Amino acid sequence: MSDVQFEDQGAQFTSRKIFKEKVRPGMVRFLVKMGLAKNDVQAGYLLSGFVVVAIGVTLFLFFSVATPSPPEDTKVLPSELLYGQ
Numbered sequence: 605m606s607d608v609q610f611e612d613q614g615a616q617f618t619s620r621k622i623f624k625e626k627v628r629p630g631m632v633r634f635l636v637k638m639g640l641a642k643n644d645v646q647a648g649y650l651l652s653g654f655v656v657v658a659i660g661v662t663l664f665l666f667f668s669v670a671t672p673s674p675p676e677d678t679k680v681l682p683s684e685l686l687y688g689q
Contacts, residue, residue: 632648
């Protein structure tokens with residue numbers, strides 16, 4: 605079992621770390637390509653702002669639905685009808 609050999613022992617790796625290429629996320633590339641941001645930093649600020657707005661809208665919708673107001677046409681029965689006094 606010690607004489608196992610692999611075919612790719614002499615293969616050269618073309619990793620981005622070796623070439624030190626900067627990796628740009630897809631959303632950043634999209635925002636720069638569409639002209640909504642001039643550079644990566646501006647795109648990051650734009651995406652961060654979007655996240656803050658999305659969280660705010662989510663919290664607003666959650667708390668507005670979680671505490672519903674009672675309907676206005678609700679009628680309260682007198683206690684005599686409920687308990688038979």
